[in-house]
Amino acid sequence: xxxxxxxxxxxxxxxxxxxxxxxxxxxxxxxxxxxxxxxxxxxxxxxxxxxxxxxxxxxxxxxxxxxxxxxxxxxxxxxxxxxxxxxxxxxxxxxxxxxxxxxxxxxxxxxxxxxxxxxxxxxxxxxxxxxxxxxxxxxxxxxxxxxxxxxxxxxxxxxxxxxxxxxxxxxxxxxxxxxxxxxxxxxxxxxxxxxxxxxxxxxxxxxxxxxxxxxxxxxxxxxxxxxxxxxxxxxxxxxxxxxxxxxxxxxxxxxxxxxxxxxxxxxxxxxxxxxxxxxxxxxxxxxxxxxxxxxxxxxxxxxxxxxxxxxxxxxxxxxxxxxxxxxxxxxxxxxxxxxxxxxxxxxxxxxxxxxxxxxxxxxxxxxxxxxxxxxxxxxxxxxxxxxxxxxxxxxxxxxxxxxxxxxxxxxxxxxxxxxxxxxxxxxxxxxxxxxxxxx
Numbered sequence: 001x002x003x004x005x006x007x008x009x010x011x012x013x014x015x016x017x018x019x020x021x022x023x024x025x026x027x028x029x030x031x032x033x034x035x036x037x038x039x040x041x042x043x044x045x046x047x048x049x050x051x052x053x054x055x056x057x058x059x060x061x062x063x064x065x066x067x068x069x070x071x072x073x074x075x076x077x078x079x080x081x082x083x084x085x086x087x088x089x090x091x092x093x094x095x096x097x098x099x100x101x102x103x104x105x106x107x108x109x110x111x112x113x114x115x116x117x118x119x120x121x122x123x124x125x126x127x128x129x130x131x132x133x134x135x136x137x138x139x140x141x142x143x144x145x146x147x148x149x150x151x152x153x154x155x156x157x158x159x160x161x162x163x164x165x166x167x168x169x170x171x172x173x174x175x176x177x178x179x180x181x182x183x184x185x186x187x188x189x190x191x192x193x194x195x196x197x198x199x200x201x202x203x204x205x206x207x208x209x210x211x212x213x214x215x216x217x218x219x220x221x222x223x224x225x226x227x228x229x230x231x232x233x234x235x236x237x238x239x240x241x242x243x244x245x246x247x248x249x250x251x252x253x254x255x256x257x258x259x260x261x262x263x264x265x266x267x268x269x270x271x272x273x274x275x276x277x278x279x280x281x282x283x284x285x286x287x288x289x290x291x292x293x294x295x296x297x298x299x300x301x302x303x304x305x306x307x308x309x310x311x312x313x314x315x316x317x318x319x320x321x322x323x324x325x326x327x328x329x330x331x332x333x334x335x336x337x338x339x340x341x342x343x344x345x346x347x348x349x350x351x352x353x354x355x356x357x358x359x360x361x362x363x364x365x366x367x368x369x370x371x372x373x374x375x376x377x378x379x380x381x382x383x384x385x386x387x388x389x390x391x392x393x394x395x396x397x398x399x400x401x402x403x404x405x406x407x408x409x410x411x412x413x414x415x416x417x418x419x420x421x422x423x424x425x426x427x428x429x430x431x432x433x434x435x436x437x438x439x
Contacts, residue, residue, distance in 0.1 A: 013144025013284065015136045017198035018129075024192025025129055026152040026160075031184030032091075032122045033161020034168075034177060037266045040248050041255070042174045046106045050252070054377035057248050059112050061370020063119035068366025071127035072359025073219040076206040080132035081193065087124030088189035094118040095182050103175065119369070125189060126153060127362040132201040134347055134358050142344035143292055147284020150340050151277045156188075158247065159273035166266040205355050219359035228349045229360050231402045232342060236364030237371055238399040239300065239339040242308050242392035245372030253385050259320035268322075272329040279337035287341030293406055296345065300338030301400025305393050307332040312389040339399075348408040 009016035043053045067087075074083045094117040102114030130149055137145035164184070168177040223230040254260045260268065287295040307328070314328045343361060350357040372392075379388050 010141075012148070013141050013281075014148050015133065015138075015141075015145055015198075018133060018136060018196055020195035021129055021132070021192045022148055022152050024188045024190075024195070025126060025149070026156050027188025027191060028088075028125060028185055029122070029153050029156025029188070030160040030164060031156070031181045031186075031188060033157030033159070034165045034181035034184070035161070036158035036165075036247055037162040037251060037269045038165055038169070038174060038262070041251050041262075043111065044252070046103070048106075048108060048111065051377055051381065052108055054248050054373050054380070056108075056111050056115050057244070057373035058370045058377055059116040060119035061244060061366070061368070061373055063116050064123050064369040065363060065366030067120040068123040068127050069219065069359055069363035071124045072131050072355060072362040073216050074124075075128045075131040076219070076355035076359070077204060077216070079203050079205065080128040080135070080201040081196075082202075083128035084125045084189070084193055087121055087126070087128065088186070088193065090124060091118070091121035091185055091189075092182065094121055095178075095185070099175070099178055099182075123362070123366050127358075127365065129192065130343065130362070131205070131355060131358045132198075134343070134354055135200050135205055136198060139347075141288065142347060143287035143341045144281075144284045146343040147281045147287075147337075147340045149343075150284075150337070151280035154273050154280060154336075155277045157273075159270050159277060162266045162273075163270040166263055166270070218353070219356045222350065222353060222356045223360055223363075226350050226353075226357075228406050228408075229346065229357050232346045232349060232357075232406055233360040233364035233367075235296070235301075235339070235399045235402050235406075236342055236361050237367040238395040238402075239304075239342070240336070240365070240368040241372040241375065241395055242304065243336065243372065244369045245376045245388065245392060246311075248373045249376045249380060249385060249388060254315070254325070257385070258315045258325065260322070260325065264322060268326055268329050271326055272333040274333075275330045276333040276337055279334040280340050283337045283340045287344065292341035292345040292348070293403060293408070295341045296339050296406075297400045297403040298338070299335065300340075300342075301396055301403055303335030303338050304332070304396035305400065307335040308389055308393045308396060312386060316386075342403075345406060345408065349406065 009019050014022060040053055040057070043056065044050060048056070071083055071087070074086075094114070098114035098118055102110040105111075130146075133145050133149055134142070161181075164181075165177055168180055172180065223233060251262075251265055254265045254268070255262055283295055283299060286299070310328045311332045315325050318324045343358075346357045346361045347354045375391055376388055379391060383391075
């Protein structure tokens with residue numbers, strides 16, 4: 001069956017059956033990202049020391065890493081849709097606890113508990129949808145489909161989220177804005193779950209004879225059974241470690257040291273990742289054309305090595321000259337997108353175990369949410385902002401070297417340029433057909 005909307009989505013690189021899911025993810029992550037640009041200084045304003053604030057985010061990242069792994073592993077066993085429901089419900093429960101118990105108490109242990117529990121929520125929703133995409137998208141369009149995922153993800157967290165916060169805080173305050181975020185998350189989550197009718201995501205993705213325990217264990221043992229998957233997970237961890245570390249460290253630095261206002265910082269953050277939205281799509285297409293490995297290593301790894309240093313040294317030199325601060329922030333946001341084809345590369349490395357490979361990738365993504373804040377917590381005091389920036393630049397350089405070792409049996413995934421091919425008008429998997437070979 002062909003129709004115009006399906007043809008349009010297909011040409012854009014979006015699996016047409018999941019189009020509502022992408023929009024729902026965008027709205028969901030906007031709600032999650034509302035706090036990204038101001039929660040760190042807000043907690044500091046409650047009297048929590050800077051190192052303790054960084055540890056709160058670190059614990060959040062640890063639980064997020066666990067949830068990210070479970071998102072892939074459980075999607076194999078239960079189907080991505082059920083895992084997304086679990087993530088949405090978990091967010092509502094833990095966010096309400098954080099706002100009604102942890103924040104009013106101003107008690108460090110309750111803040112650790114409340115925000116740590118909340119770290120379990122959004123990765124289950126977002127990364128289960130990523131597995132759904134990997135199961136449904138045609139291999140020739142996998143990079144583009146993943147690019148749209150990361151564009152929707154970063155459009156919400158922190159781009160539109162930070163912009164939303166900058167508009168709401170002057171009117172309803174920081175705490176009121178956190179309550180508003182809950183409504184946004186619920187709206188986006190329900191849109192994705194109720195409007196996407198694609199059937200693959202409602203079914204088990206693992207082989208019929210595989211036991212639940214074997215599936216869970218396999219999603220971990222693949223890290224050493226297939227060393228390239230383990231290396232890919234490490235690259236994914238290093239990919240956004242700097243991003244999550246910067247969200248803890250840079251709000252205070254840009255405001256107190258560089259001299260930007262809080263509103264200027266929030267707008268800068270929004271512009272940084274608004275660029276990321278566009279370049280996520282660009283590098284998804286570039287990866288499909290010139291090779292996923294090549295794109296990740298050079299545009300992502302090497303590019304971010306340079307952009308992290310520039311993000312620190314240019315504002316340090318020019319102070320509060322806002323235009324230059326925005327330009328270097330945009331450069332950093334653009335180079336982060338160079339890692340987008342990594343998701344597609346992982347499916348090519350282990351084509352017979354895509355669910356397990358995506359679980360490993362998700363584990364790396366989740367790990368970055370605590371590795372970044374942990375680096376800040378451990379080294380900000382002794383090394384200062386500049387020293388921490390050099391650590392993150394080194395992480396990106398290491399990721400470039402690791403990526404160059406991720407050769408696949410598919411030359412196009414590595415470096416071959418491919419010519420565009422005609423695409424079918426409707427790329428949805430037939431009802432009742434398996435999601436992908438090997439699953």
